[in-house]
Amino acid sequence: xxxxxxxxxxxxxxxxxxxxxxxxxxxxxxxxxxxxxxxxxxxxxxxxxxxxxxxxxxxxxxxxxxxxxxxxxxxxxxxxxxxxxxxxxxxxxxxxxxxxxxxxxxxxxxxxxxxxxxxxxxxxxxxxxxxxxxxxxxxxxxxxxxxxxxxxxxxxxxxxxxxxxxxxxxxxxxxxxxxxxxxxxxxxxxxxxxxxxxxxxxxxxxxxxxxxxxxxxxxxxxxxxxxxxxxxxxxxxxxxxxxxxxxxxxxxxxxxxxxxxxxxxxxxxxxxxxxxxxxxxxxxxxxxxxxxxxxxxxxxxxxxxxxxxxxxxxxxxxxxxxxxxxxxxxxxxxxxxxxxxxxxxxxxxxxxxxxxxxxxxxxxxxxxxxxxxxxxxxxxxxxxxxxxxxxxxxxxxxxxxxxxxxxxxxxxxxxxxxxxxxxxxxxxxxxxxxxxxxxxxxxxxxxxxxxxxxxxxxxxxxxxxxxxxxxxxxxxxxxxxxxxxxxxxxxxxxxxxxxxxxxxxxxxxxxxxxxxxxxxxxxxxxxxxxxxxxxxxxxxxxxxxxxxxxxxxxxxxxxxxxxxxxxxxxxxxxxxxxxxxxxxxxxxxxxxxxxxxxxxxxxxxxxxxxxxxxxxxxxxxxxxxxxxxxxxxxxxxxxxxxxxxxxxxxxxxxxxxxxxxxxxxxxxxxxxxxxxxxxxxxxxxxxxxxxxxxxxxxxxxxxxxxxxxxxxxxxxxxxxxxxxxxxxxxxxxxxxxxxx
Numbered sequence: 001x002x003x004x005x006x007x008x009x010x011x012x013x014x015x016x017x018x019x020x021x022x023x024x025x026x027x028x029x030x031x032x033x034x035x036x037x038x039x040x041x042x043x044x045x046x047x048x049x050x051x052x053x054x055x056x057x058x059x060x061x062x063x064x065x066x067x068x069x070x071x072x073x074x075x076x077x078x079x080x081x082x083x084x085x086x087x088x089x090x091x092x093x094x095x096x097x098x099x100x101x102x103x104x105x106x107x108x109x110x111x112x113x114x115x116x117x118x119x120x121x122x123x124x125x126x127x128x129x130x131x132x133x134x135x136x137x138x139x140x141x142x143x144x145x146x147x148x149x150x151x152x153x154x155x156x157x158x159x160x161x162x163x164x165x166x167x168x169x170x171x172x173x174x175x176x177x178x179x180x181x182x183x184x185x186x187x188x189x190x191x192x193x194x195x196x197x198x199x200x201x202x203x204x205x206x207x208x209x210x211x212x213x214x215x216x217x218x219x220x221x222x223x224x225x226x227x228x229x230x231x232x233x234x235x236x237x238x239x240x241x242x243x244x245x246x247x248x249x250x251x252x253x254x255x256x257x258x259x260x261x262x263x264x265x266x267x268x269x270x271x272x273x274x275x276x277x278x279x280x281x282x283x284x285x286x287x288x289x290x291x292x293x294x295x296x297x298x299x300x301x302x303x304x305x306x307x308x309x310x311x312x313x314x315x316x317x318x319x320x321x322x323x324x325x326x327x328x329x330x331x332x333x334x335x336x337x338x339x340x341x342x343x344x345x346x347x348x349x350x351x352x353x354x355x356x357x358x359x360x361x362x363x364x365x366x367x368x369x370x371x372x373x374x375x376x377x378x379x380x381x382x383x384x385x386x387x388x389x390x391x392x393x394x395x396x397x398x399x400x401x402x403x404x405x406x407x408x409x410x411x412x413x414x415x416x417x418x419x420x421x422x423x424x425x426x427x428x429x430x431x432x433x434x435x436x437x438x439x440x441x442x443x444x445x446x447x448x449x450x451x452x453x454x455x456x457x458x459x460x461x462x463x464x465x466x467x468x469x470x471x472x473x474x475x476x477x478x479x480x481x482x483x484x485x486x487x488x489x490x491x492x493x494x495x496x497x498x499x500x501x502x503x504x505x506x507x508x509x510x511x512x513x514x515x516x517x518x519x520x521x522x523x524x525x526x527x528x529x530x531x532x533x534x535x536x537x538x539x540x541x542x543x544x545x546x547x548x549x550x551x552x553x554x555x556x557x558x559x560x561x562x563x564x565x566x567x568x569x570x571x572x573x574x575x576x577x578x579x580x581x582x583x584x585x586x587x588x589x590x591x592x593x594x595x596x597x598x599x600x601x602x603x604x605x606x607x608x609x610x611x612x613x614x615x616x617x618x619x620x621x622x623x624x625x626x627x628x629x630x631x632x633x634x635x636x637x638x639x640x641x642x643x644x645x646x647x648x649x650x651x652x653x654x655x656x657x658x659x660x661x662x663x664x665x666x667x668x669x670x671x672x673x674x675x676x677x678x679x680x681x682x683x684x685x686x687x688x689x690x691x692x693x694x695x696x697x698x699x700x701x702x703x704x705x706x707x708x709x710x711x712x713x714x715x716x717x718x719x720x721x722x723x724x725x726x727x728x729x730x731x732x733x734x735x736x737x738x739x740x
Contacts, residue, residue, distance in 0.1 A: 009057055013044070016063045023067060025074035025352065032077035035103070039081035042102065046085075046092040053163040061156060062087060068152035072192060074352040075145060082110035083149050089115045106143075113146035114153070147183060154180045155192055158199040167651065173203035174642035188320045188353025197255035205258070205634060212254050215268045223275055224249070230277060230303075230331055237298045243291065244282040250340075251275045265667070265735035273328070276338040283343045289314055292325045295341050303329035306336065314346075316406050319416045321349055405456040417454065420479050424450040427462045428483035435483060436490055439465040451477040499535050502542025509541075509548065513555045527624055528554045593630060595620050595650045602650075604628040610635035613662040615715020620650035654714075663693060664718050665709045668725065670732040676704065683724050684710060690721055704730075707737070 017040055021033065028036070043062050050058035066083040069075050081103065088094050089111055096115070100108035158176055161169050177200035184193035202209045227249035238245055252274045260271050279299075283291045292314050299305075309328035317323045325341040342350065404416045407426060417425060423443060428435030440463040441448055454460065470487045478484055507517045515521060522534045529546065531537050540546045595602050604620060610632040612618045617633040621641055630652060631638055642649055668680075677697055684690050690710050697706035712718045722734050 013057065013059055013063070016060065016067075020063060020067050020070060020080070023071040024080070025071055026076045028077060035077050036080050036084070039084040039103070039107075042094070043084045043088060046088045046094055050091065052160070054160065058087075058091075061160075064156045065149070065152045068155055068192075069149055072352075073148050073152060073189060075148060078106060079110070079145050079149060082107050082114065082145070083152060085111050086114040086149060086153060110143060110146055110149065113143070114149055144187075148187065148189075151180055151184050151187075151189065151192060151196075155195060158196060158203075161199075161203065167649075169203040171642055171646045171649075173200045174639045174646075176200045177204065178639045178643035184353075186320060188322060188349065190322075190350055190353070194253045194255070198253055201255045201258055204639070208258055209254060212257055212268060216251065216254070216257075216274075219274075223251070226332070226335070227275060227277060230337060233302055234277075234279070234299060237302065238279070238295065241294070241298065243295065245295075246280050248278045248280070249275060250278055265733060272336045273338050276340055278340045278342065278347075280342050280344060280347045283345075285345070288343045288345070292341050292343070296325060296327060299327055299329060299339055299341075303331055303337070305329050309338075316414060316416075319404060321353070322346075323349065405454060407454050407456070408459040410459065410461045418480060421454055422450065422477055422479065423448055423452045423454060423460055423462075424474065424477045425480045425483050426454060426460045428478065428480065428486055430462065432482075432486045434462055434464060435486060436470055437464040437466060437468045439463050439468045449477075450474070495535070495539055498542040499538035500542075502538035502540070506538065506541045509551055513551065515555060525554060528557070530625055593618070593620075593652050593654060595628070595652050602628055604630050604652075607631045607635070609637055611664070613664055613712065613715055613718065614654045615718075618652045618654070620652045621645070622648040622650065662712060662714075663709055664712055665707055665737040666722065666725070667735045667737050668697075668704075668706045668708060668731060668733070670704060671730040673730040676728075676730060679728050680708070680725065683728060684708070684721065690717065 021028065021036065040063075044059050047058040047062070052058055052061060062084050065086060066080050069083040070080050073079075085099065085107075089096055089099065096108050096112045099111050154176060157172065161172065164172070176196050181193050181196040181200060184190075184196055198209075231247050231249070235247060252271070257268065257271050257274060260266065261268065264270075279295055281291055281295060306328045309326075311324075311326035313322055313324050313326070323342070323346040327339045327341070328336055329339060331337040405419050405421065406414055406416050408414055409430070415426070415429060417429060421429075423441035424435065424438060427438040427441065438450065441450060441452065442461040442463065443452060443454065443458050445459075445461075470490045472491055474487050475484060478487065503517075510517050510521065522537065526532070526534060526537050529537065529540070529550070531540070537546075593604060595604075602620075605627060606612055607621075607629045612630055612632045612635075618630050619633060619638070619642075620628045620630055623629050628650065631641070670676075673679075677695070680697075681692060681695070684692055690712060692708060693711055694709040695706070696708075697704055710718075710721065712721065718736070722736075725731060725734055
């Protein structure tokens, strides 16, 4: 047992507290310091007997969260106090009422918003984590600071996860990438977003993360020298013009390098913009824009810019409030370099996000994009009708990471919308009432359908009619959560009326089949018809979509053993002894995957979204109606599933791959050469003895692009095959396609 030096620990706690006051972004008054001290004392006393898994005193965690809130997010004394006490109600005997009596209603409200839901319905019915997400997001109606403190809490948890078991690390990291990093991004906390993404990758794809980190270290010295060569040239010219500035080199985040490698099918060496230069200049508000373009002129005097990669977020700031000029130039040795130009005010907003917006509130005449977004979000949340926590979170996520487009009203006002937004989305962004009465839309003077996808620069005119009402088809015409929620609200009244009638009809019809309509029957029917909720079921019956014959089929299958199998799979009794796999049993009639620590043999299907093959890192996911689906750990849907449905995730492991073969599709590009097809088939069939199921090559102006589907026993053979194909003359890139 480790002996703890209490005196040394108390000194360390006192030191951290002093550091918290010192690094505060906002100026703290005497009253502020008294408030923080009182919150600190309450937290120290409440957590005095608690320790983290690492062994350190628990109080270090709330202090660390408060430090992030104070310095990196830049909130004031009320938020710092709430951060210090954010786990007090959840982990100790102190109640929200106690907090309110000791402090004030606002701090009590913040602490309550930060307290997790203790108990909800059974895990089979709803995701506890999704319920906690929903509770947190609903606090946007009250106070956005709850979410900001929660992001700080998650950041510190991610920074201190080493002592947790692997599967918990993967679950927490998935939640982080799924909701917290996008939230930090949307609230303008770019530094925190980057840290959350990098740490998320560290625990979801540790091998990939470590590989990129080691390669960054290998190339650091060369990159530092390269950045210095550009910095020296620009510093001399900027000094000559009398511009006050600072210049920083910024490496691209590990997560963004990984994303680019994955999306573009390139290697680490082929990611060309692995770093950027940031020029931060002093300026009063009046000259900000003028100086930004002057610096642009100086930069492009030395280095040729790429016109297609100029990003002017000074004239049209992002809806997060981000302002900057991004220039991509051709640097020495023929390498592209991104240069970001910001004033000190812009830089502060980029670093501190929401808090800095409030510091500069009133600067300029227009409402900040972030304020507009928050107001729209509050309206969308207030109008949210779904009772399913996971659907709620999915709807909320719609606008978090979306790229933006900028469109114009008939009067020339500019509005930002998520990329992919339609002309009907635009109508709802103007006002919900205008959206509901939209009869038609014109884009650039031309009449277009309501589902017309808008592009930056479009001018949109809405044609309304008092007699127009939304239809259910409109839900397919919009992409923004605000528009969807408003349409759902309008449709909801008629839906409920039809559903009420449907419930009565269903009761009568089931009575004829000698079945009682109760909660169990409703749940079985929802599963049988592959619906989401009981409301969907009653509505479909009321609208005549579910025929009598289908109900008879349900009655015939009511005792189907398949349903019972999945209940047992999810809630296996601890006393049930799992069947063990014996080595001499490994032959073709047995599955090649085993599940859980006990290595159970279970029926499963390979998912079509990522097409796993033996040797891939995989996990099992227990679905409602299709049994266990096996996914690759880097499946595009993995983060969402592990975040929202952690209780349905089964550890999976390949135990044998010699008895079956699997399809894998490769995308191959390169320079067209005579006899290329013959050479490829020779390498695949003759050298590797791999069966080609399908081959398709096309050539255009000396460049070929092709798909080859091969049948392999496992991932090792596939990797070896890819290595051998790369040796063929003219081959440029090979990537595996997971979606056939």
